[in-house]
Amino acid sequence: MGYTCGPGHTEPVARPLARGALMPTITTPQYLLDQAKRRVTTSPMLTLPGMGQLEKRLNARDWPQHPMAQPPAGSDLKPVMGDAGLPIIGHMVEMFRGGPDFWLQKYRKHGPVMLLDSPIIPTVAALGPDAGQAIYSNRNKDYSQQGWTPMIGAFFNRGLMLMDFEEHMFHRRIMQEAFVRTRLVGYTEQVDKVVSQVVANDWVANDPRFLLYPAMKELTLDIASMVFMGHEPGTDRELVTKVNKAFTVTTRAGNAIIRTGVPPFTWWRGLKAREYLERYFEERVRERRGKDGSDLLSVLCQTEDEDGNKFSDDDIVNHMIFLMMAAHDTSTSTATTMSHYLAANPEWQERCRDESDRLGDGPLDIEALEKLESLDLVMNESIRLVSPVQWAMRRTVRDTELLGYYLPEGTNVIYYPGMTHRLEEIYPDPYKFDPARFTEPRNEHKKHRYGFTPFGGGAHKCIGMVFGQLEIKTIMHRLLRRYRLELPRPGYEPRQDYGGMPVPMDGMPIVLRPLH
Incomplete structure (x- = not known):
């Protein structure tokens, strides 16, 4: 599914393909060096000269602290303290480059609740498993999913993850029917069909x-x-390429610093x-509508x-846009990380x-x-070390407290599970x-x-968790049957670039290395 994008293009220009042919994902050494590397886009905060030294200086700096808001008199609550970081970009350099290690440093220095007073999105960071329990369990319904809105609301509006309380449960009950075991059986057969073709025929062997x-x-x-979506492999390639490119653009747009609908900026x-x-x-x-089909869109x-x-037409559109993003990016990250660790640990590769x-x-079920x-063990350890979903965003719907700290109504809160996964206490x-x-x-x-929440927790725990695990195990099974990973x-x-999913x-x- 190769393509190129010229300056200002938001849609790809697909390469010609014979009708009905299955386009290789990776085909030639030229593609390896040219097309593939151009597909890997990272933030300038990671690639500009001198950013590593800047990161070290910023991490070593003792930023002046100030309170977010004073607690009510007589409440015995503590004010959340923090800083603004650099002008405009706050702590984005350290966050994008350091990921969970940046948060771990902050946790050790400032404790489980701290303020990131960014001029773009002022946020309270909630760190550690106790904070995760308070956020995910949400026993008093103090936390709304609208914390996601400033980041991705414009691109994934009305997706399941952005819904709250009764409305969320109403939509989740309907959607759950698309992920029952009988449906998963059919999905697994389709996954294996695609994986078997691509892994066997499209990937280049013996080339570092x-x-x-x-x-x-x-x-x-x-x-x-x-x-x-029900697109058979090798069909509708130009259309599918454009759709997939659009998903990539929307996924990365939430990290834009300049948030304006004016071309040619990332947000636009x-x-x-x-x-x-x-x-x-x-x-x-x-x-x-009204037709039989086994793909998720038809099921919805x-x-x-x-x-x-039932879902309205608008509901289905919004849910499909979100599900497509959530499904493929998390699986990509997990399967890639697993492959690396298996290559680096041959004893576990042989065990698997x-x-x-x-x-x-034979056919998989x-x-x-x-x-x-x-x-399963390798998957869990891989997503512990490199958690695909780096943060969980919330917003307080009323004045409340978090681990003894005062949070006013309307406070944006971010929980970082990837940091919890690196705590030596656990x-x-x-x-x-x-x-x-x-x-x-x-x-x-x-x-x-x-202590381990790669799929979230509480009412919003990932609805596609089992499907994702089956998909990843199918990929890794076919890969290990055909190749030795080095x-x-x-x-x-x-x-890793931690500007979004790693x-x-x-x-x-x-x-x-081919085994046969």
């Missing part, structure tokens, strides 16, 4: 220039196009991409809850391959995938890849109820 991240992203987009490109997606799904919904057009409630070898190359228990030697920490008798992830050079460690800055080169 092969970039896994863009290849994996194309694969998960192909999967989402088939499972969610995101708005245009959203408009394109709305037109696309509006047309698809009109086509699918048909499904209803026990009281006969032994289980896959017992399954063989849910029962077969459930037998790949070592892949995970000894937290930077070590050690999947056995998730087995008996250690079960380190159970030391705190909210690092491009001894000791290689990727650096993206390896160099595209994650990896060597695929």
Whole structure:
């Protein structure tokens, strides 16, 4: 699914393709060096000369602290203290470059609740598992999902994650019908069909220039196009390419510093991409209403809850735009990270391959995938070390308290699960890849109820969690049956761009050695 984009373009220019042919994700060494590297876009805060030194100086700086708001007299609550960081961009340099390590440093220095008084979006950072429990459980309904609105509301308006309370539960009950086990059986068959073709035929072997991240992203987009939208692999390639490009643009637009609908800025490109997606799904919904189909879009057009409630056309459009984004980006990050750690830890790679070898190359189903228990361990450890969903955004709907700190109504709150996943109090030697920490008798992830929350928690826990796990295990099973994964050079460690979901800055080169 290759493409190029010229200056100012929000839609890709697709390469010609013979009708009915399946376009390789990665095809030639030229594509490896040219197309793939251009597909890996990172923030200037990571790539400009001198940014590493600037990050070190900013982390070492002792910023003057000030209170966000004074607590009510006699409340015994503490004021949230914090700082504004640099003018305009606040702490974005440290956040984008350091990710969970930046937050861990702040947690050790300032405690579990602190103010990031950014001029763009002033936010209270809630850190550690106790804060996670308060935010996710939301027992008094003090926290609204509208904390996401300043970041992604313009691009994923009315998506399930942005809904609250009774309305959220109403929509979730209907959508849950699309993720019951009988539906997952059909989705798994479709996932395996796409994965088997791409992994067997499209990826370049024996070449250290092969970039896994863009290849994996194309694969998960192909999967989402088939499972969610009903596009068979190799069909409607130009249309699917444009749709997938639009998803990429909207996903990254939320990090824009200049938030204006004026060309050619990133925010404007995101708005245009959203408009394109709305037109696309509006047309698809009109086509699918009243027709049978096993793809997710068709299911959402048909499904209803026990009281006969159905989604409106607008509901389906909004939910599909959000689900497509949520599904493919998280799977891309997880499968890429797992591949790297398996390449770096051959003993775990062989352990996983032994289980896959017992399954063989026959068709996969849910029962077969459930037998790949070592892949479950590797998956958990990979998303602990590199958590795909870096933060959870909330907004207080009334004056409240968080761990003894006063939060006025309308406060934006961000919880950072990736930082919790690196706490040595929960995970000894937290930077070590050690999947056995998730087995008996250690079960380190159970030391705190909210010590491991890669899929969120509470009422908003990821509705597609099981589907995502099945998809990733299918990818890894087919990959391990065909290739031995090797690092491009001894000791290689990727650096992540934490400007959104983690993206390896160099595209994650990896060597695929054919087993047969």
